[in-house]
Amino acid sequence: MRAFFATIGVLTAMSAAPTNAQNVQISSDVDSVSFSVGANSFTITRTQDTAAILEGEFAKTSRPCPEFCIQPMIVTAGVAPLGELEVIAFLENEVSAGTGLLLDARLPDWFAKAAIPAAVNVPFAALAADNPYQTDILRALGAVETADGLDFSNVKSLVIYDNGAWDAQATRAITALIAAGYPPAMIQNYRGGLEDWLHLGLSVVLP
Amino acid sequence: MIRSIVALFVFAVALCAYIVMQPDKGGRQANAERAAVTRAQTDSILGPIPDAIAPTNAALIQAPVRNTAPGLALETEHTQMERTAANVLAGLGLNVEPNPNADRVDPMQEMTASVLSGIGAITGNRVKAGFEAPEAKSALELLVVKALQEGQDDAYINTIVNAAAKAGEISVPDILVTSDGDVDTAVLLSSIISQAQIAAGGPAPAVPNVTTGEGVEVRVVQRATQAEQYRFYTVNQGDSLGAIAVKFYGSVDKFSLIYEANRQILSSPNAIKVGQRLAIPSL
Numbered sequence: 239m240r241a242f243f244a245t246i247g248v249l250t251a252m253s254a255a256p257t258n259a260q261n262v263q264i265s266s267d268v269d270s271v272s273f274s275v276g277a278n279s280f281t282i283t284r285t286q287d288t289a290a291i292l293e294g295e296f297a298k299t300s301r302p303c304p305e306f307c308i309q310p311m312i313v314t315a316g317v318a319p320l321g322e323l324e325v326i327a328f329l330e331n332e333v334s335a336g337t338g339l340l341l342d343a344r345l346p347d348w349f350a351k352a353a354i355p356a357a358v359n360v361p362f363a364a365l366a367a368d369n370p371y372q373t374d375i376l377r378a379l380g381a382v383e384t385a386d387g388l389d390f391s392n393v394k395s396l397v398i399y400d401n402g403a404w405d406a407q408a409t410r411a412i413t414a415l416i417a418a419g420y421p422p423a424m425i426q427n428y429r430g431g432l433e434d435w436l437h438l439g440l441s442v443v444l445p
Numbered sequence: 446m447i448r449s450i451v452a453l454f455v456f457a458v459a460l461c462a463y464i465v466m467q468p469d470k471g472g473r474q475a476n477a478e479r480a481a482v483t484r485a486q487t488d489s490i491l492g493p494i495p496d497a498i499a500p501t502n503a504a505l506i507q508a509p510v511r512n513t514a515p516g517l518a519l520e521t522e523h524t525q526m527e528r529t530a531a532n533v534l535a536g537l538g539l540n541v542e543p544n545p546n547a548d549r550v551d552p553m554q555e556m557t558a559s560v561l562s563g564i565g566a567i568t569g570n571r572v573k574a575g576f577e578a579p580e581a582k583s584a585l586e587l588l589v590v591k592a593l594q595e596g597q598d599d600a601y602i603n604t605i606v607n608a609a610a611k612a613g614e615i616s617v618p619d620i621l622v623t624s625d626g627d628v629d630t631a632v633l634l635s636s637i638i639s640q641a642q643i644a645a646g647g648p649a650p651a652v653p654n655v656t657t658g659e660g661v662e663v664r665v666v667q668r669a670t671q672a673e674q675y676r677f678y679t680v681n682q683g684d685s686l687g688a689i690a691v692k693f694y695g696s697v698d699k700f701s702l703i704y705e706a707n708r709q710i711l712s713s714p715n716a717i718k719v720g721q722r723l724a725i726p727s728l
Contacts, residue, residue, distance in 0.1 A: 276566070276567065276568075276569050333567070336568060336569075346556070346559070356567065358563040359559070359560065359563050360560050361556060363553075363556065364553070364557055369556075369557065370553060371553060371554060371557035371574050371575070374573075374574035374575060375557060375560050375561065377572050378561050378568075379564070394568075
């Protein structure tokens, strides 16, 4: 666990370093992406140390399954899978414009260790039907209470992630949202999660 | 295969145990601390109250949040009655946290509140959950505190509370509205007494076994193996849902049992009318 914190520490220190003359760009013509959400601004870059490797928690290859099983790319029909560039574009375009939200579906202790910039922690358990206050969360996502139940026609577009391909928390969050009536077309899944994000040396925040 | 099923089962059981244990742990600790605090302060504070109010075996309520039916004479709210009583006692200097159950931190409430704050920080629009009731002392509580501090009697308190409610100056818990559209201050005052008693280490009110009396009706239905008893109560003048809960269950906090069992005729807890025949579920 100490190694994990050390890794995160190195990564954040790196991403805060001066960003001129980038050797490791996000894509061939983009070295960093900045966007603001309300009063907060965020910058996403990559770790510039070309020898950097992941250590600790996210370097593990063989977590026990059952429990940490490989998740499907398509959780359910209509929910599109995304890669890192699409997640970054979503932050830049939809989250900063207020039409979309990046949801971190992990339990709060995971979220507190490191998260993708501008993500909101909405643990899968909070979205489950057995949370008596599920409706309050759906309302915060844009659902409107009507006499005939919730109206999802003006909900926010969501991208959901968790720890990675071995983690079921995003899958559970997506399944719960759809069961509650959230339109699948308004949900996208970043299956690679924090593990893939860190593996590419992308910036994380400590919420 | 068997191994993996067993492992999955063990994980599920462990997860359930974790979820079940979580709230209890916090709640018990909190109770222990609270009991220690309240006991130390009780004796000096309780002095003036019993003179003003006749103790009964009424108690505490926790009203669930529901929508109030529109168009009723008094302004009511779904405040937790026990919260009202606790705030009155707090106003008198007695720091009680009344019903241990009511104050137990619900982990899902906590998680939901933190999710709503997180979304609010991003969207700039913090959605308020149903359970996030305002904390400030209500006008009703301030009024009752003042009257008790002045040493006023029950009749006086009843008069001023009803006058203020009719003038629209205060909002009252909906289960305190009687069949006449008045405020049942007796139930509120007895609830304050019982909270003070419990805070002082006294017992929780006993459940009376009411089978006779005005408006009470008992039907026994013979089934194949056993006889089942059904109780009904016809609403009299001046009854509130809180008072009926005290009559049958010894405590206002059980009012929702009666309310839920009679949803077909009760549109809201304050919509109680003389002559309504209410089913009284067994505990």
